[in-house]
Amino acid sequence: MKYSNTIITGTGSYIPTEIVTNPDFADSKFYDTESKVFDIPHDEISAKFQAITGITERRYVTHDLNASDIATLAAEKAIADAAIDKEELDQIIVAHDFGDIPKGTIQTDTLPSIASRVKNKLGIENPNCVAYDLIFGCPGWIQGMIQADSFVKNGLAKKCLVIGTETLSRVVDVHDRDSMIYSDGAGAAIVEGKEENEQRGILSFKTQSFTQQEAYYLFLGKSNKSNADPKIRYIKMHGRKIYEFALKNVPGLVKDTIEKAGLTLNDIQKIFIHQANEKMDQEIIKRLFRLYGKREVPDNVVPMSIQKLGNNSVATVPTLLDLVRKERFGNHEIEEGDAIVFASVGAGMNINAIVYRV
Ligand SMILES: CC(C)(COP(=O)(O)OP(=O)(O)OC[C@H]1O[C@@H](n2cnc3c(N)ncnc32)[C@H](O)[C@@H]1OP(=O)(O)O)[C@@H](O)C(=O)NCCC(=O)NCCS
Structure with missing residues (x-):
């Protein structure tokens, strides 16, 4: 059966317990890309x-946890929140970029897939629940939601679990200043197909992939430390290029997505944007408002978690959504009828957005 509406019925998140402050890096020896200290x-x-x-x-997972473990913890909360029987899930889509990386190794492990591991840990027996991974950079969770929406609206699924999970603390080069950006976390949502007269749920989406100049803006590379073994590789980025790319491309894509929903910026109550860099996010939002001829960005439109949680890639948007939905994020709230935006930018380079009516 094809459904007219894709509705988020539950969310969950796992915020790792280890808090790492900026002064905690005081003993780190940082080098530039030419290995100059x-x-x-x-x-x-x-x-x-x-x-x-x-x-x-930022938050790091404890030694005993991997990406699939924290994904499971977030998923359990989302399933409980949606009050569904886990055996009814048709799809488990897990967005990540590195899979499980057991502490002490720098080897990403995706065999079996993280989704298979999550399904195993959740104890779901139904073989018709299809579990698979999505590698799409930081926009992976939003892309998973777009995929779930397409399955639901085409009658291929009714209930999907979409997770974003990452343990970037396991792939950072401790000799690179940029390592201070990254963190760990997991966020999850249950989406369900419903037949409703009202225009609710996912109203529109748009995705773009830029791969000619931009494909390697984020990549795996050797440590900045001199004489580092080139075979051991860590997450690396051309931060300034990413920054400029995001400012140039994200505002227009978000505007297109709002227009596809038949709305304007005045109709949007909240924007959940990937938490990459506070300044970058502020500038993206400022430019989006300027596209609508607005000079001021009202307070309370853009919840920001980066100050305390860092950039945990695919986990940032679902985690923020979970905290705001459950009224655990300051004075940020969403109410029935609100129109909200999810937007992201990351490795690939991929950008995407969803407009959702609560
Ligand atoms: C990496 C990033 C923080 C660097 O900031 P930037 O303003 O572009 O930095 P620049 O290279 O132009 O350097 C500006 C100054 O900041 C310093 N700087 C750059 N990176 C730094 C870091 N990680 N820590 C401390 N200082 C840094 C530079 O030395 C320079 O200092 P100066 O003014 O004294 O010469 C920023 O580009 C960024 O966050 N980009 C997006 C990254 C991102 O989103 N990545 C994940 C995608 S999902």
């Missing part, structure tokens, strides 16, 4: 880093 006091590096990114602390 940054011979400046850590306080200065830290202050600059905080000024650029807004990040004061």
